[in-house]
Amino acid sequence: MKNIFFTLVFSLVINSVFSQCDGRYETEIFNSVTTTTINYSDVYTNSQHEMDIYTPDGDTETNRPLILYMHGGSFTAGSKEQIDCVDFCESFAKRGYVTASVNYRLASNPINFMLDQELQYRTVFKAIADIKSAIRYFRKDFDNGNTYGIDDNTIFIGGTSAGGVIAVHLAYVDNISDLPTSPIDVQSIANSLGGIEGDAGNLGYSSQVSGVISFAGGINDVNWIDALDEPLVSIQGDADVIVNYNCGPGQGVATILTLCGTAEMHPQANAVGLINNDLVYPGEGHTWFVSGNSNSKFTQAVEFTKDFLYPLLPCNNATSITSINSKKILIKIIDLLGRETEKTINTPLFYIYSNGEVEKKMFIN
Numbered sequence: 001m002k003n004i005f006f007t008l009v010f011s012l013v014i015n016s017v018f019s020q021c022d023g024r025y026e027t028e029i030f031n032s033v034t035t036t037t038i039n040y041s042d043v044y045t046n047s048q049h050e051m052d053i054y055t056p057d058g059d060t061e062t063n064r065p066l067i068l069y070m071h072g073g074s075f076t077a078g079s080k081e082q083i084d085c086v087d088f089c090e091s092f093a094k095r096g097y098v099t100a101s102v103n104y105r106l107a108s109n110p111i112n113f114m115l116d117q118e119l120q121y122r123t124v125f126k127a128i129a130d131i132k133s134a135i136r137y138f139r140k141d142f143d144n145g146n147t148y149g150i151d152d153n154t155i156f157i158g159g160t161s162a163g164g165v166i167a168v169h170l171a172y173v174d175n176i177s178d179l180p181t182s183p184i185d186v187q188s189i190a191n192s193l194g195g196i197e198g199d200a201g202n203l204g205y206s207s208q209v210s211g212v213i214s215f216a217g218g219i220n221d222v223n224w225i226d227a228l229d230e231p232l233v234s235i236q237g238d239a240d241v242i243v244n245y246n247c248g249p250g251q252g253v254a255t256i257l258t259l260c261g262t263a264e265m266h267p268q269a270n271a272v273g274l275i276n277n278d279l280v281y282p283g284e285g286h287t288w289f290v291s292g293n294s295n296s297k298f299t300q301a302v303e304f305t306k307d308f309l310y311p312l313l314p315c316n317n318a319t320s321i322t323s324i325n326s327k328k329i330l331i332k333i334i335d336l337l338g339r340e341t342e343k344t345i346n347t348p349l350f351y352i353y354s355n356g357e358v359e360k361k362m363f364i365n
Contacts, residue, residue, distance in 0.1 A: 020315065020316075021310075021313060021315040021316055022315075024061070024095065024096035024315070025065070025095050025096050025097065025306070025309075025310055025313055025315075026095065026306065026310060027095065028091060028094035028095055029094070029095065029096065030056035030057060030058060030059060030093070030094045030095075030096065031057070031094070032056075032057045032094075033054045033055060033056055033057060033089075033090055033093040033094060034054070034055050034057055035052050035053065035054055036052070036053045036055070037050055037051070037052050037053075038050065038051060038053065038137075040102070040133060040134040040137040040202070041130070041133050041134075041137075041200045041201045041202070042201040042202055043133075043199065043200055043201035044200060044201070047103060048103050048104060048105050048106065048130070049103065049104075049105075049130060049133075049200065050080065050103050051068075051080060051100045051101060051102040051103060051134055052080050052081075052089070052100065052101045053098065053099070053100045053148055054089040054090060054092075054093035054098065054099040054100070054101070055093060055098055055148060055149070056093050056094060056096060059096065059149075061096065061149060062146065062149035063149065063150075063151045064096060064097060064098050064149055064150055064151060065097050065098070065150070065151055065154040065155070065156065065210075065309075065313055066097065066098045066099070066100070066138060066148075066150045066151070066152075066154065066155045066156070067089075067092055067097055067098075067099045067100070067155075067156045067157070067158065067213070068099075068100045068102050068131060068134055068135060068155070068156070068157045068158075069085055069088050069089055069099060069100065069101050069102065069157075069158050069159055069163065069213075070085075070101075070102050070104060070127075070131060070157075070158070070159030070160075070162070070163030070164075070166050070167065071084075071085050071101070071103075071159065071160065071162070071163050072084075072159065072160040072161030072162045072163050072164075072216075072289075073106070073161070073162055074110070074113075074161070074162055074250075074251065075106055075107055075113065075120070075123050075124065075127065075162050076106055076107045076108075076109075076110040076113055077106065077110075078106070078162070079103060080101035080102060080103045081101075083290075083291060083292040083293075083294075084160055084215075084289045084290060084291070084292040084298060085101040085160075086101065086292065087292035087293045087298070087302075088101075088292070088302060089101050091293075091302050092302075092306070095306065098148050098149065098150050100134065100138075102130070102131060102134050103130075104126070104127040104130040104131060104166065105123070105126040105127055105130055106123070106127075107119065107120075107123045114251070114253055114255060114256060115255050116255075117184060117255065117256070117257055118184050118189065120250075120256065120257050121184060121186050121189050121257070122189050122193070124165065124166070124169065125189060125190050125193050125198070126193060126198075126199075127162075127166045128166055128169055128170045128173075128198060129193055129194055129197070129198020129199050129200045130198070130200045131157065131166055131167075131170055132170060132197055132198050132200070132207035133198065133200035133201050133202050133207075135155060135157070135205075135206075135207045135208075135209065136201075136202035136203070136204075136205035136206070136207055137202050138150055138152065138155065139152045139202075139205040139206060140202050140204075140205050143205075151314070153210070153314070154210050154313065154314060155208075155209050155210055156209060156210055156211045156212070156213060156309060157170060157171065157209050157211075157212060157213070158212060158213025158214065158215065158305070159213070159214075159215065159217065160215040160216055160217070160289045161215070161216050161217060161242070161243060161286065161289075162217075163215075163217070164213070164214035164215050164216060164217015164218070164234070164243070165214075165217045165218060165219075165243065165259065166217075167212050167213060167214060167217065168212055168214055168217050168218065168219045168232075168265070169219065169220070169224075170207070170209070171209055171212045171229060171230045171232075172212075172219060172224040172225050172226075172229050172230075173196075173224055174196075174224075174226075174229075174342065174343045175196060175342070175343065176190050176191060176195060176196055178224060196342065206332060206340060208332060208333075209230055210230060210231075210312065211230050211231040211232070211233070211308075211309065211312055212230055212231070212232045212233070213233055213234075213305055213309075214232065214233070214234035214235070214236075214262075214265075215234075215235050215236075215289050215301055216235070216236050216237070216240060216242070216243050216261075216286055216288075216289060217234065217236075217243060217261070218243045218244065218259035218260050218261040218262075218264075218265070219259065219260055219264075219265055220257055220258060220259060220260070221260075222260050222264050222265055222268040223268070225265065225268045225269055225272060225274060226272050226274075227272040227273050227274060228343065228351070229272075229274055231274065231275035231276060231308075231312060232265065232266075232269055232274060232275075232276040233276065233277050233278070233279075233304070233305055233308040233309070234261075234262045234265060234266070234276075234278050234279075235262075235278065235279040235280075235281075235301040235304060235305070236261050236262040236278070236279075236280060236281070237280070237281040237282075237283070237284025237285050237286065237288060238263070238280050238281065238282055238283065238284065239283050239284055239285050240261060240284070240285055240286045241285070241286070242285070242286035243259050243261055243286065244258075244259055244260065244261050245261040245262060245263050245280075246260065246261065246263045246264055247259070247260040247261075247264050262278050262280060263280075265278075266278045275312075277304075277308050279300070279301060279304045281297055284297065288301075289301070332352050333349050333350065333351055333352070334349065334350050334352065335347070335349055335350075336348060336349075336350075
């Protein structure tokens, strides 16, 4: 997504924005975790709107970063109990994070899904709506006692395969107007499902995230990645044709929508100046993550992700204004009346970052 914009940056006084992480978030410092299953939607009550929340046993910290992680399964199968989801969430919870493995709505008929691109868009946007509701669930809970001890300004999303596709599109599709109207009217599809925030509930809270983790995921249009978007880390095999490492139809099937993987997302991220990093497995296909910790490539991907996220955490010391600016995370967007909002064209808005910086921006078509 490309727009012209004008920016006015106010450098606010930064005292001790960051403090030491005290050994947290790098290594597995906790021996065990507790898993709690909840329904995150206040609209739907079925199993597709459940998530397993992982918290480290014996931890007294109540201001912890959160990662929501979504399973793969081609949008027709899979669940939060898949081994890669469990292993990922347990590993990061043992490092001090709060993590959640999240279910979402799936297409009921795999054959129909493969043959119908309108149904594919509809299914993906339902899944995005669900995960946005799950994000808002945590912010709603934060305002009502903070049961899980999260920092509601530091929420990351990620997943494998379809889960990575959800994460990327949730973060990088900023407005309904960014979506195509031809040959399929995707704007109308999204609007019929509740608009940019979706139909899965917990409205009134932000679904903003601080970063994106893509294990073998991709994006339908790399131009949706812009300079104001969230940091991206992705891991993929360069022989992947299920979610194409370059660009190609999903699963290598001509009737499935195009997805562009790591080889295309990261040049775009570099071109717009987005914080990003990628790990590529030469000669590897799509399924390296399926067996979780049993595959050394999966554990390597987890470590790579940990190293990417760690400098983004608010608890880290920044040694200079330059390093602070390079690690800034968008906390929220507010309008001229101080109301939290989403990015909007032709409207002056204030972008507030974790390093204390505020930018006044107006995007013009």
